[in-house]
Amino acid sequence: MRAVRGQAAMAALAVCGVMALTACQNGDDPAAPDAKPTAAAPAPPTATATAAVPAPSKSGAAPEPPATTATPAGKNPPAPAPPPAPTCGADHRMPVSPDTIAVQRYTPEGGMTTLIVQHGTYGCPGRFEPSGPWTYLPIAEKAKITATAPVLGPSTVTGKPISTSELTGWLDTHPDKGLPFRYHLNAEGVIDTLDEIYVK
Template sequence: MRAVRGQAAMAVLAVCGMLALSACQNGDDQAAAPDAKPSAAAPAAPTAPPSAPACGADHRMPVSPDTIAVHRYTPEGGMTSLIVQHGTYGCPGRFEPSGAWTYIPISEKAKITATAPILPSEATGKPISTSELTSWLDTHPDKGLPFRYHLNAEGVIDTLDEIYVK
């Protein structure tokens, strides 16, 4: 029962975050369209979430479940692990790392796309290898660049997409 309540709470947070983020990105302080559907991964919330505050208001969104700030890496244990921090999105869509630093293993064959500053003057994602990412992290530790990630069935990052930040 506790797990079900936890999943429901996470679903409500995810829906609130999506609504608030869409309000910030559109410059609109109205909630998302009433016909918006929750994602397939999250069960529907039993009640409608409150409307999102306007951009410029002092607020934080819920923790983004698929975005991390990558600070460093470690090759310990025979596998490369990224040292990351989860966080929230603030207005106008800027990722703000918060909370504890954690380790997430990354596959040597992960599909990684990078933009600036990893690839100077690139606003669109270009493929790079895990070794290219770790080489950049060696020379630029603690930058905390935001990435969207996906874990495979073993809990290892198999997809990592840098989020372009001006």
């Protein structure tokens, strides 16, 4: 009886061994050295292109500075225009000058040298402007007189003394020039001082 049981056990062991061997040859054992590797899952594709970064909106950007006009090298910027000159007219004239006359001519009548003159005003440019009627003012023979250009030539700008005869001699050849002079009258109403005002 025991012998029959032993044979049955041996037979069962033999069947198990055959089954195990068959399984190994078919590749069912994943640990066997002859097992074929299973197919690996495909790797996800790698992105080769970089996504374009959108440019920042101009609405959020800082405002650009205004363009400036460059001055060419070696040239200075244009100078500002000068202010317009004031308009001269009667409203800008000063009152009649009490000590300035425009000498036009002279006359020796009555035995005394008399200058024919006009009074006037200083206009807004600063020049003496004769106006009104011609009048007569006697001048002393020894009056203190100084003259500049044009009586003493175009280059004389500083007053130099001249005599009454030298003045009347110039008036003979240059009548009606209306040169401005400052004058002073003595107690008798005769010119004793006469100084020419230089005019460019």
